[in-house]
Amino acid sequence: MKRSFWLGLAVFLVIFILPVIAKPEHLTLGPYNVTFDAGKELQDWNITKKESETYMGSPEVDYSAMSSGIGIFIHYLHDLKEGWRLDSIDEWRKTIDEVIKAGGGTCKSYPRVIDGRDGFVALAITKDGSFYGAYWYLTSNSSVGVISFYPWDEGTLQLLKTINITAAG
Secondary structure, eight states, rough: OHHHHHHHHHIIIIIIIIIGSSOOOOEEEEEEEEEEEEEEOOOOOOEEEEEEEEESSOOEEEEEEEEEEEEEEEEEEOOOGGGGGGGGGHHHHHHHHHHHHTTTOOOEEEEEEEEEEEEEEEEOOOOOOOEEEEEEEEEEEEEEEEEOOSOOGGTTHHHHHHHHEEEEE
């Protein structure tokens, strides 16, 4: 009798509980490893790399990963002579607020430490809906942006609390 109870409990857990426990995501975006747990099962990541150059001729690379409801972007600038990094996180935060407002939306942004670095998180509300964005500097010549269409307590907060980006290899 006891044996069948434990066997039944084990089957119940496997069938009903384990499928709702999401596994952490592990992505490689160029020279970066990205890990996080949004508390959701995300699938079919579209990972791209775009090489270009700035208006002043410095090489730059953008890496992106998109899935259902979440996007992660890493911008890498090869040459710092243009001084793009000189803008503070607070200046970037104000710029994002202004861009969303200029498009007819509203935006509230807040300073936040993400992946151990100073950054910000913003809630943007536009005519098409609402989303969260986050931004921080990864190194002196790379920055990270995240966009999430999931509600704060249903994926976005968990992602921001668990994201970790390291050098690949």
